[in-house]
Structures are given as structure tokens and as C-alpha cells.
Amino acid sequence: MADDPRAAARAAVEAAPGEPVSAAVSRAGDLFQLLRDGKPWTRAQLAVTTGLARSTVAGKVDLLLNSGLVVSVGEAASSGGRPPSRFAFHAQARTVLAADVGASHVRVALTDLNGDVLAEERAGLPVTAGPEAVLSHVVAAGKRLLAEAHRPDRLLAGVGIGLPGPVEHATGRPVKPPIMPGWDGFDVVGFVQRSLLVPVLVDNDVNIMALGERAGFWPGVDDLLFIKVATGIGAGIISSGELQRGADGTAGDLGHVRVARGEGIVCRCGNIGCLEALASGAAVARSLAANGVAAGSGRDVIELASHGNISAIQALRQAGRDIGEVLATCVNLLNPSVIVIGGSMAAAGEHVMAGVREVVYHRSPPLATTNLRIVLSRAGERAAVMGASQLVSQHVLSPAGIEAALAALVAAG
Template sequence: MKDSARSGQETGSAAGAGAILWLIASGKARSRSALIEASGLSRSTVTERLAALFAAGLIEEAPDAMPSGGRPARLIRLNTAFGVTLCADIGESHVRLAITDLEPRILAEAVGSVDIRRGPVPVLGWIVEQFRALLAGIGRDSGDVLGIGLGLPAPVDHEGGRVVGPSVMTGWDDFDIRSWMRRHFDAPVAVENDVNLMTLAEYRRFWPNVGQFLYIKAGTGIGSGIITDGRLYRGAQGAAGDIGHIQLTHAPAPLCRCGKLGCVEARAAGWAIARDLRGHGIEASAARDIIALTQAGEPEAVRLVREAGRVLGEVTSDVVSVLNPSVIVIGGTLALAGEDLMSGIRELVYQRSLPLATRNLTIAPAQSDLSTGLLLGAALLVIEMQTRPETIESTILRHQRPRAA
């Protein structure tokens, strides 16, 4: 009696609807029948929870219907107009900003050259100012903001909302980014490592039904993001996937920018290839310069990129042995070198991993746009964070306001 009264109460509660919303938001179930199957709930419970979500304005029927078994199934998606996300890609020398809807699609964007070495307060202050201007530009205000997603080029303590032991961000170590942002902008804030956001964007948009997924970013720096059972794996301190500073011992062991010898980065990152090119009298400083050189057919650049592919393949094969992913995606600027980079990775992974681990393994280049992928990943993170069963109630309350009929 007591139990049934409690479950009856939960049926209509926002928290109960949160599990349904999560299935819709993550793309795992988009129709009523798929929701019933994925949630294990009865048809009447799913219908009731959907009604609560429709009433709150959180979901809508998608305009296009997909045929299933002769009868068109009505697809459900997040109401893209329910709110917007504010996203920032904080790079080492520039910050890229965007407002997205809940698709997510970019509604407005801005880029500024900001040196993160100036420390967190000037950089975050600039971001808050720009967010306000961008919102005003599209006729929205802070009440429309579902949340803020910030991507940073450092290990991030996601729960604590701060960076930990950054190699290129003096003054940011342990600074409470989330609390600072919340004092200056009234919206939930998610702070995440940049590679994890690129991983999330690539995974949710192009491989949503793969359980075990590895994303490797090969750019001016090197890192990786891990999805296990459909969720980002961050590790105990947020340092999971930091493959750039795994030391390979074979000689020669060049000095890394982290101070150690022989790191993967010091052998294969854009900055290291540029260093070697300069050693041959060829001008280059970042991953973009290397791609321009390979596209121009500069033989030394092609040779160094191929060699970098083999170094990446060596460390990737070790990761394959630990994680047994079914899909590995190679992204970042160096991935624009195509087969010159990919062939070395494939060669070493297939040579060094156990046959069981590579039998059904796909290794593919990234499909996300290099300049907007990270921002869309930040938007996806905010959407996930604010549509979870434990946050959905406060999200609905925050957004309850009179709506035009």
C-alpha cells in the first residue's frame, strides 16, 4: 500500500520523468515504443511521464516521422527552443564562444585572442562579457540559459569545477572556476577538459550506439577521451586518457614540455614535429603549419607525420589492450594528414594488440568540424547535465515562466 502510493507519486514527478528525458536527450530512444523498451516501464507510465515533459515544454514531436513496421512512429526530441547553452573553447592563445539551441546548433559565435597565461579572472571576465553581448544579439537573456559549458586545455576536476596541475595555464591551478562563474552569471556551469568535449561531440553525433569508444586528439598537443558504457570516463582526478605524457623509453628520448624525457608528445605532437622541421631549416610552429607542408608535398614533413603515426600507434595499442574499445577515432589538426598519419596507427595497433581486441575494431578519422566540434561537445555536456533525473526538477523550475500561447 505504502509502496504503491510512493510509486504513484513518482510517476508524475519530474524526477521520474528525468529518466525518460535522459533517454531522449542522449539519443538512445526517440519513439514511444523505443522508450518503453529502453526504460522497462509500462506504456501508461511512459505516456504519463511524456505528458509531464510536454507540459513543461522540455520535449516536442520532431517534424519528420520515421517509418517503422509500416506505421510512421512519432519521434520525440528535446524542444530545441526550450533554452540555450553558452559554450567556451578556451585555447592556449584564443577563446572561441558560442550560443547553441538544444539540438545543439550554433546560434551565435565569437572568437577573441586571449592569453590564458594572464590567469583565470581576466579570461573568465572577458567570457562573461561576451556571453552577455552574444545573448543580447539574438534577443535572449540569462533566464533562457540552460547552462554554461567551458572547455580547457588541461586536466579538469569535473566535480570540483577546476583545473588540476595544468602544464600551460599558470595561475589556474585549483582556481574554483565554477564558483567564480556562478557569482558573475546565474546559470549552472560545467567545466571539462577540451579533449573530453571533442570526444563527446564525436561520439554523440556519429557513434551514439557504440558502447566502448576511444577518441585520440593529435594536434599541437596530444590527448585522448574515453567513453565506457556510453559515458565519459574521467578517472579519479580527471586525468584519464592523458596519453600525451606516457613515456616511451626507446632512444632518442627528446625533452617534453612537461619536463620529462621521451613522452608521446615530445615524439609525435604538432609542436614536436615543428621542432624537428625547424631543425631541418623548415619554418613551422604549430600543427596547422605541418598540415600545410604535407599538403604542399614537403617530403620531410610527410616523413615526420608518418613517424608520428607510428608513435601514436604504439601508445594506442597499449590503450587497446587495457580498454578493448570497438571504435577508435583520430581527430585534431594532424588527422587532416589523412593516411600519412592513420596508416602508422593502424599498422602498430594491428601488429601489437591481441587478435581478439582487433577482430571487430574500427579505426576511423574524426568527422566533427575542427573549429566547432569542441563547442558542440560543451553544449552536449550542459544538456546532459541539466536533463539528468537528479537535476531535471531544478531545470524545469528555473525555466518556468509565462510562455506565449
């Protein structure tokens, strides 16, 4: 499934301007993709754009209006006679539960279909508590948020969950996650659906952070890398507008790429010289502690740097250089136009960024970096829940998702 199902409809229209594209919008679900831009349309405008007969368009629009996903938004200017009605996508027609499960926290948010956060809550629950405890919290928190927002369960479109480890995207099951004891192969989807009978989508946390950052702040960027620097280090790769998961869902695992400075340093994965063993929050803290600086975590390092501790600032800058060494290869290979640095260590701000930029711009060819932007995450702590919401919206608002919803509506009478 394409990450942005609107792209197919837009491409069909743009491929042959002025030519009918009725084959590409043969169903109401296909027609709906044109409406997802949020702009008001009239039936006549849709008929001209798609090449479909006005009666055919009218029937499909009526189905969408009945679903609540499209609403009337007034009348267009009349060129004579009765003014035509206008209608648009109604993002508030359904809600989404989005969960960000981190190493030591769980954030659950209620959003609309555009990913706008309506309400949220955060708890300090470690992922090591196990899947049943963590997912039970997600379900309970989700139900609380729905009740407090006075949104009935029947308007819940789905649940999106980000996990801090490898996930088999097709099944939503974690696969040998290194910091998630008890989660390997656990049926996350099945467990949640015992309480919430809606689609449940699960992915690696950095993948959904990439989706959230792009949707919220870089919607026109088709080639973007989101780099999460926290307990681990990973990348969410968006290329040609689509999230790249790789053959087995492990694309973007930058934390276990070997770096030059890592000779003799053992990573928790068992290999030598991994980026994570040098530049993660815990690794930087260990390095400082070994040199007599009181730092037990990445948060401690950031706090020290914020108070001007030179050792902490130098350590963060070096971590940025190590990350930049790996990212320079990514730039040469993938040619992104934007690299976003996020995760808890992004709170170190320009200390890490300076090191990243120093190496990337030095080691990558001018053509690949002339228009390259390396920036801090603008979504911040909400990147994951925004992306988890996008994961659900892309599924339920796809042509097939809309057709299924309309079929259920017709069957229900």
C-alpha cells in the same frame, strides 16, 4: 552521473519486455528520459511502456508540457473517437553556452539542447592571458551571442567549458595545468556564475571533444577513444557508453607515456621520452628545424606537407607511428571499436593516420582489431563546443535536473 541518462530508462524497459517498469520512472524527470529520443509519443504509449496508470502519466506529461521541454506535435491516428495528442522533446526550448578554451584560442558557441550550433565566434586569445581575462571574454561573447539570437538569459540552461589541462571535475577547478599559468585551483565556476546564474560545467578539453564527437557522429558506439594531437596529446575515453575520468580526473593523459624512440629526449614535464616530446605539433616542428627545414609550429609542418615537402611528410608519418605505439597498448587494454584522431594536427590527414594504423594493426591482436575503425575527426574544430554543450545537456536533462527545473517552475507559480 551516467553520461547518457536515457540509458537507465531504456535499460529498464529492455530488461523485462512487457513488464511494468513504473519503479524506474516514478518521477516526471525519469519519464522524460524516454522522451529524449525526439520521437512523438502519446500518453497511452507511455502508460503501456512504463506500466504507470494513465492518470499518473497524464499528470507528469502536463508538468513537462508546462516547462516547455516537451511540446505538442499534432495528433496520432485514431482507432475510434478523438485522436490522441502526440508530444516530443523540444530541444530548442533552452540554449546552452559552450566554450572551447585552447592554448591560443577561445571559441564560444550558442547551441540548443541537442548540441546543434546556432551561432558562434572565435578569438585568438591565449590561455596564458589568465583566467579572469579568458573567462571574462567567454561571458561577454556568450552574452553577445544570446542577444544577437534574441534568446533571453532566462532560457539559458547552463554553460559548458573545456580547458586545455587537468580539471577536477567535481569542482571545475584546474589542477596544476602545465600550459595555463595562473589557472591552478582557480574557481572557474564561481567566476562565471557572478555574471550568469546557471549551472556551469567544466572539464578537460579532450574529454569534451570525445563527448562531442560521439554525440554528433557515433551515437551508437559505446567504446570510443578520441585522441587529440595538438600542442599536447591526450585521450578522451568512452567505455560502455560513459566517459571515464579516472580517480583524479587524469585518465587519458597519453602525452606523457614513454615511447621507445624517446631515449634521451626531455619532455616539458621533466621526464624522458614522453610521446608529446616526439609527436606533438611543436615537437615535430622542432625536429624538422633541427634538420634545416623552416618550421616553427605544427601548422607550419602541415603547410609544408600539403605542398609535398618530403621531410615534413616523413616526420608526420613517424609521429603517427609513435602515437600508434601508445594506442596499440590502449587497444589491448580497452578494446575500443572506434579511435578518432582530432586536434590541430589532424589537419595533416592521412600522413599521421597512415603511421597510426601501421603500428596499431601490427601490434594489436586480430580479435581486437577485426572491427576496429581508426578515423579522422568529423566534428573537426567544433568537437569541443559540441562536447561542452553535451556536458550541460546531460546535467540539466538528467532525472535530477528535470525534477529541479519542474520544482522551480511550480515554486514560481
